[in-house]
Amino acid sequence: MQHDLIEILGGMDLVDEDGRHPPEPVVQGRLKIIWSDHGTGEFVYVDAADPGSYPVVCHRDEALELMDAGRWRIVEGFAPIYPSDTDIPENHRAKRDADWEMIKPIIDRKPDVFVKMLRAKLINSAAELHDTTKITIRKHLLRAFHGGMVANALLPGWDAIGNAGQPRPGKADGPKMGRPVKHGTKSGCNITKDIKRLFLIAADAYERNEGLDLLGAYHLCMRMFFSEVAEEVRAGRTTRVPTAEYEKRGLPRYEQFCYHVRKERGRLASERRRMGERLWALTSRPLLSDSTREAWGPGARYQIDATVLDVYVRSRRDRRRLIGRPTLYVVIDVFSRMIVGFSISFDPPSWQAAMMALANAMSDKVAFCSRYGIEIERSEWPSSHMCAILEGDRGEIESAKIDGLAQYVTIENAAAYRADWKGIVESRFRILQKPFGPYVDGYVQSDFRERGARDYRLDAVLDVDDITRIMIGLVLYHNNYHEIVSYPKLPEMTADGVPAVPREMWNWGIANVGGRPRSVPEDVLRFKLLPRAEARTRREGIYHHGNFYTCEKGIREGWFVKGGARTLTISYDKRSCDEIYVHDPSEPKGFIVARLSPASRRAGMNGWEVALQIACDREISADRRDEQTMARASAEGDMDAIVDAARTKMREAGPQASLASQVKGLRDAKGKELESDRAQDAAEYRAAIIGEPENGDEESGSATVVDIGAVKKPDRYSTPSMRDILKRDTEKGAER
Known part of the structure; x- marks a missing residue:
């Protein structure tokens, strides 16, 4: 049998069984080729979408014309797949063989x-020979034509008969269905759709309440829906009895409750809802794959995450000062498990701290280690490359501050509360911190802050630089010697004798799988990591x-002038x-350095201090805002009083002269x-x-005394002061 398909690309006329063209064009679809004769160039097809269609004979030349016209197209088909005889039940095989025996000739x-006329004669002969109807023979022939013209095309579909898997609830007043009750006089009740619905309501309570087990949910269901309070009430106690409809037949049993709840919900589904989606996904989901499949080679995917170290440190500037616990950021290559970078600081988990770890991951490690007095060879820590994909969690990596790095790296974020999505980097924290315990003073043990336990904070002797040196040693050990037993190695790795050590897998991956990752200049990288x-x-x-x-460029181009x-x-x-x-694309490095203006008074401060x-x-300002408002109100009130007093004096001065006379001679008056x-x-x-004395000081009981040496008395011919003139005029007026 042929297994190719003819795809009809547009409406067309197909030849029917008698060689005539039907009046209506056939819509788009597919035709299944079931036989071909290479000698005559004829082939036979049936309509793949209509199991009742009979074969149609077509010539190769006609098909080529239709394909040249763009109406037909040959596409690849697939042979029907049937089970082997060992997997077919015996009664199915017997029925198949009997039907095949009728149509095989x-x-x-x-x-x-x-051909329709010849096929009709063959069908009549077969029906007479096997003492059956022509309809039966035609039915078997159609199944054979569409099923590959093999015996298995006649397999009976008895497994599809009926309503398999569907429940058959019994009637409330009908006979007891299922397993009969062995003990007791009550026959038991059937579980109807309404009862099952009540069971599921109790199951909801079980899934929402962690303190409620399945037996407790059953008793809750019986109390709420299948019982009622009896009339007699004794000393504050109530007696519950089954409702009337369950009094004779009995209440639903606990076994029935468990059966239907587990059947409808499933044990795993109930546990999943009971634990919550987040906790279930984190602790109980199946582990059918790992992150290594997502990395095609070294540098393909980095994972980054942070944790607070379990060790207290002291200040580098004053050893007597206890600082706290630093934050460790780790960047790891998924393919090789190599720790490609890290940073330790007192910044909380944030982009500021993550930026330092990423810069370390993509920069030279020889220079980095030399800053802490550790000499290494480049081959001991060969990672100084840009990754293709950076995976973090929904925190600092989701921030808009990473937009600069996103030009070079694809950013991915794990879902909230899904640390298992970054399981590789999460597991490195345990590996790196575990050696601290026996040797590092100030390490937080499991009995920290328990009653009678030692306060480990007082034992702290290390600073951040000391912790960094220790971490460098642990990273070098992990990258060069630590064997990852559970690593899913490729068969080629085993064939080449590559141990599951991060550095060896990194070097093997560069040579055989992904090639050398990208590198960028360190100054450009650090600039791109800065927040924008x-x-x-x-x-x-x-x-x-x-x-x-x-x-300088801003001053030269007038950025700071008015209107610029x-x-x-x-x-x-x-x-x-x-x-x-x-940012300035015209500059060689892509940026211009702008410094604090001379008028700024915050030199040497950081962003948090500012x-x-x-x-x-x-x-x-907020504390004195009310005081300022009240002072302004007082000043405005005094101003109103002064203006009112001036208006009063103006009215008392008499009628005013004309405007012309008032403005005339303003310069002389001024x-x-x-x-x-x-x-x-x-x-x-x-x-x-x-300090010239004034009259009237005696009345006030005070006198001003100014001792500036020998002060001469005023000369009688000297020019009198304005005060003397006013006093003299007053005395003359009194005499008059």
Whole structure:
């Protein structure tokens, strides 16, 4: 039998059994080729979508014309798949053989069996020979045509008969179904759809309540739905009895409850809902694969995660000062299990700390170790490359601050509370911290803060640099000597004798699988790792986080002049606010360094200190906001009083002259007023210097004494002061 298919690409006319063209075009579909004769060029097909269609004979030339016209297309087909005889029940095989015996002589008569008139004669002869009907023979022939013209095409489909797997609930008042009750006088009740629904309500309570077991759920169901309170109530106690419909036949049994609950929900599904999706996925899901299948070679996929180390450290600047527990970030290559980078700092898990670990992962390790007094060969820690995919959790890696790195690396995030998605890097924390316990002072043991236990914080003697040196040694041991027993090695690794040691698998993967990963200049990498932001220029400079920055290019191109404001993309390092990096594609490195403007007073501060100062200033302003408002209200009230008093004096002065007369001679009036004010101001200024006594001081009970040496009495011919003139005029007026 042929197994190719003809795909009909458009409406067309097919030849029917009598060689005539049907009046209606056939819609798009597929035709199944069941036989071909290479000598005559004829082939036979049936409609693959219609199991009742008879074979149609077609010539190769006609098919080629249709294919050239774009109406037909030959596509690959597949032979029907039937079970082997050992897997077919004996009664099915007997039925198949009997039916095949009826039509086998007809099937063997090719190509006569494909012609309608000749096939009809063969069917009549077979029906008479086997004493059956022509309809039966035709039915068997159609199944053979569409099933590959083999005996197995006539296998009976008895397994598909009926309503297999569907429940058959009994009637509440009908005879007891299922296993009969052996003990007791009550016959038991049938589990109807309504009872099953009540069972599932109790099952919901079981799945939601961790303190409720399945037996407790059964008793809860019986109490809520199958019993009622009796009339007699004794001393605050109630007696429950079965409802009337279950009084004679008996309550549903616990075995029935368990059977239907487990059948409808399933034990695993119930446990899954009972534990919760997050906890079940983390602790009980099947482990049918691992992350190694997602990495095609070294550098294909990195995983990053953080943990707080179980050791207390002291300050590098003052050993007497206890700092706390540092944060460890680890970056690991999934394919080789090599730890490609790490960082230890007091920053909480954040992008700031993750940035340092990623920079370490993609930079030279020889220079890194030499900063801590450790000399290594490049072959001992060969990883200094860019990864293709970086996988983290929904924290710092999901932040917009990673957009710069996302230009080079594909970023993936595990779902919330799914640490098992990054199981490789999670397991490294245990491997790296386990050796700390017996040797590191200040390590937190399991009895920490228990009653009578020692306070391990007092034992701390190491600082962050010491912990980093220890971690470098542990990483070098892990990468070069630690054998990963459970690693799923490729057959080629075993054939080449590669041990499951990270460095060996890294080197083997570079040579045989993925090639050498990408590398980027370290300065470009560190710039791309910095978080990004948008900054606006002002006349004072580039404003960012409360500071102003300037650069030569901005001054030269007029960024800070009035009307020249623009928005810039910058990168910044929160650990130091002295500089920011303005993105500029025209520069060789892609950025311009902008430094704090001379007017800024926050040199040497970091971002957290600046934010704290801004918050403190805002708090100070907020604390005096009410006082400021009240002072303004008082000043405005005094101003209103002064204006009202002036208006009163203006009204008491009499009617005003015309506007023309009032504005006439303003310059002369201003000059006279200025001369009078100057004289009075000069007199008061001199009196404040020489302390000239004034009349009326005796009344106030005080006198001003100024000792500036020998003070001469005023000359009689000297120019009198304005105070003397006023006093003299007053005395003359009193005499009159």
